[in-house]
Amino acid sequence: MHFHFVTLFPELIEAFMSSGVMGQGQKKSLLSYNSTNPREFTSDIHQSVDDRPFGGGDGMVMLAEPLAKAVDFCRQEEPETLVVYLSPQGQRWSDQKARALAERKPAHFTLVCGRYAGVDQRWIETHVDEEVSLGDFILSGGELAALAVADSLGRLVPGVLGNRASSEQDSFAQEQLLECPQFTRPREFRELPVPEFLLSGNHKDIEAKRRAVSLLRTRFLRPDLWQSQSRDEREFLQALSWALTLPETELRSLGLQAELPIPKKESYSS
Ligand SMILES: C[S@@+](CC[C@H](N)C(=O)[O-])C[C@H]1O[C@@H](n2cnc3c(N)ncnc32)[C@H](O)[C@@H]1O
Known part of the structure; x- marks a missing residue:
């Protein structure tokens, strides 16, 4: 190019x-x-x-x-x-x-x-x-x-990025969704943990949950993007009910705490 x-x-x-x-x-x-x-x-x-x-x-x-x-x-x-x-x-x-x-x-x-x-x-x-x-x-x-x-x-030219897959996982690439937030070491930063589901080693489960977070972040943070595609409301509701089981600190780590309809200061078991 x-x-x-x-x-x-x-x-x-x-x-x-x-x-x-x-x-x-x-x-x-x-x-x-x-x-x-x-x-x-x-x-x-x-x-x-x-x-x-x-x-x-x-x-x-x-x-x-x-x-x-x-x-x-x-x-x-x-x-x-x-x-x-x-x-x-x-x-x-x-x-x-x-x-x-x-x-x-x-x-x-x-x-x-x-x-x-x-x-x-x-x-x-x-x-x-x-x-x-x-x-x-x-x-x-x-x-x-x-x-x-x-x-x-x-960066979209094949081979320009070290890992071709990375531009396919970026925000907007898949169904106009925001990407799930990323985390690296340490496991805890300013009392905020890396969400437990990312540590399971179960890649299929991690992908499913990353997608759930993508759905929630897109719906709450970018309603314009959410409405730009036809969406499966059941998939969204499933993602929401899973997210409501997460500890408040994990929701905060995921940038979702302020968005979800949960009472502040209450914690949920995972
Ligand atoms: C000060 S701007 C001129 C703006 C012009 N008077 C107007 O109101 O449409 C000078 C140059 O900056 C570039 N530029 C300014 N804002 C831009 C934007 N939002 N997107 C792309 N180019 C922009 C354009 O090339 C433009 O010719």
Whole structure:
């Protein structure tokens, strides 16, 4: 999978893309990236990439022409690249969207980062395939958003993660459920124990109970995700009645204590 970043700040891209999972993916020759600066496509002595907005208003607007030439340059590298403009006005990025685009052929993405007050809309209309937003908030530039998109796509390429299964067990991967919380040593931290069911060694039982916790956390913490799928109410009720048998400290360890309809301070035997 290849990412071509169009950015006024290529050094921001370099630091992230050479570290962690993205860096490992490149060492394994599964991921690659390059950056193009729209300033390289300016014709005036100041290498201007922005100008004042027509109609007045605060801030500067990125010029259409350098962005257009930068995208044309990316298309020379791969004519069928998907040109994505990172924008707070775009479609909300999600795991579902990432998984759909990770299957795209060619796996070549041009990620264009805006700055200032944004870009000339006519460039969007003529050069952009998709507008993608990280959420309903404003960043100072598209680089963080472009890197988030690249990271969430790149980690889905088979072999990039050490253990292929791990992206399948992450939150959202299975039926839009939140993953069961994770624990490691010590067995007790600030009086909170590792839930007993994780210590049984019975992997079938552990998987069933992890799923029960996933159902409960999704239902209580993310009702929007819960409602996005058709759910088996009986399975949920079974999970709930099992959870109500857990000691209060274990419920707290699982991040469920505040969510379940139990009287505080009462403890249950396991
Ligand atoms: C300060 S913002 C401009 C926002 C623009 N004035 C508006 O209200 O739609 C500058 C750049 O940051 C990026 N950006 C800001 N918020 C973003 C978000 N939520 N998702 C993706 N990109 C974002 C875009 O590339 C944008 O061109």
